[in-house]
Amino acid sequence: MSVPESKYLSPVWRDGLFKDRVVFVTGGAGTICSMQTRALVRLGANACIIGRSEGKTEEAAKDIATARPGSKVIGIGGCDVRKVENLQAAADRCVRELGGIDFVIAGAAGNFVVSLDCMSANAFKAVMDIDVLGTFNTIKATIPHLLRSPTPRSLFISATFHYTGMPMQAHVSAAKAAVDSLMASVALEYGPRGVQSNVIAPGAIAETEGAARLISSEEGAMREYEASIPSGRIRTVRDVADATIYLFSEAGTYVNGQAIAVDGAAWRRQGAA
Numbered sequence: 001m002s003v004p005e006s007k008y009l010s011p012v013w014r015d016g017l018f019k020d021r022v023v024f025v026t027g028g029a030g031t032i033c034s035m036q037t038r039a040l041v042r043l044g045a046n047a048c049i050i051g052r053s054e055g056k057t058e059e060a061a062k063d064i065a066t067a068r069p070g071s072k073v074i075g076i077g078g079c080d081v082r083k084v085e086n087l088q089a090a091a092d093r094c095v096r097e098l099g100g101i102d103f104v105i106a107g108a109a110g111n112f113v114v115s116l117d118c119m120s121a122n123a124f125k126a127v128m129d130i131d132v133l134g135t136f137n138t139i140k141a142t143i144p145h146l147l148r149s150p151t152p153r154s155l156f157i158s159a160t161f162h163y164t165g166m167p168m169q170a171h172v173s174a175a176k177a178a179v180d181s182l183m184a185s186v187a188l189e190y191g192p193r194g195v196q197s198n199v200i201a202p203g204a205i206a207e208t209e210g211a212a213r214l215i216s217s218e219e220g221a222m223r224e225y226e227a228s229i230p231s232g233r234i235r236t237v238r239d240v241a242d243a244t245i246y247l248f249s250e251a252g253t254y255v256n257g258q259a260i261a262v263d264g265a266a267w268r269r270q271g272a273a
């Protein structure tokens with residue numbers, strides 16, 4: 001798939017910004033994280049992306065590698081973030097093949113739209129396990145490698161639902177609140193050892209299947225939603241990729257322990273979306 005650069009990267013960044021850096025990404029074949037990874041690779045990084053599906057993850061890795069000739073992008077499928085040993089094996093392979101881990105993006109997430117009435121205990125647990133335990137496992141498996149990097153960064157992908165609560169998303173809201181909290185503890189425990197940790201809360205993004213399912217189930221709902229956003233437009237994957245580049249670059253070094261909503265101030269206007 002040929003993706004025009006303007007879809008995932010602002011023209012303000014310089015070539016080679018992330019030369020010799022390696023990024024380890026869970027959920028790296030998904031819409032948001034694959035574009036974050038593509039942007040970092042385009043700017044010089046090599047990458048290891050992790051996913052549950054083997055075919056999808058390996059395809060995505062090949063595709064991301066086209067962003068920069070000579071880049072190395074590994075796709076590790078069959079990896080469930082709920083199993084820490086899967087992540088430890090993936091992190092070890094990343095270090096063996098790419099030389100280390102400098103940046104971690106914990107992006108794997110579970111989501112479906114369901115009312116509390118219809119949500120089983122196991123459905124709630126499935127999302128808590130993927131989002132919360134999965135993020136913990138990602139940090140657990142990668143922190144020994146991050147601590148050896150000259151520029152260690154961890155970034156958790158969260159949401160804005162839990163700022164207000166969200167109907168049909170009680171499981172995801174609870175999980176993302178825990179993800180934000182986990183990030184804060186990682187920043188406090190590992191900040192003194194040089195690791196920068198933050199959350200990006202993308203809110204709803206037009207290109208994600210998850211968001212499309214959540215927002216546009218009713219005719220015209222997406223248009224109405226867009227009109228209500230203070231910044232006047234729906235978010236794109238590029239907005240999230242650009243914020244990621246800032247946080248991982250030298251310019252973002254002093255931003256630590258923060259949850260940054262990249263949502264055009266949407267949640268402040270109409271509640272989390």
Ligand code: HXC
Binds near residue numbers: 130159203204211273
């Ligand atoms: C109600 C559901 C359900 C649904 C699953 N379950 N889907 N309940 N409505 N649509 C229930 C099952 O019935 C079961 O409970 C329990 O959840 C576990 O389901 P399994 O399929 O056995 O689990 P598992 O294989 O572990 O899969 C879990 C999953 C996952 C969460 C459904 O496959 C998944 O996340 N798929 C979607 C991935 C996705 O969309 N990711 C994008 C995230 S985007 P019972 O009681 O029957 O045993 C995103 C952006 C959000 O998050 C937007 C931001 C603004």
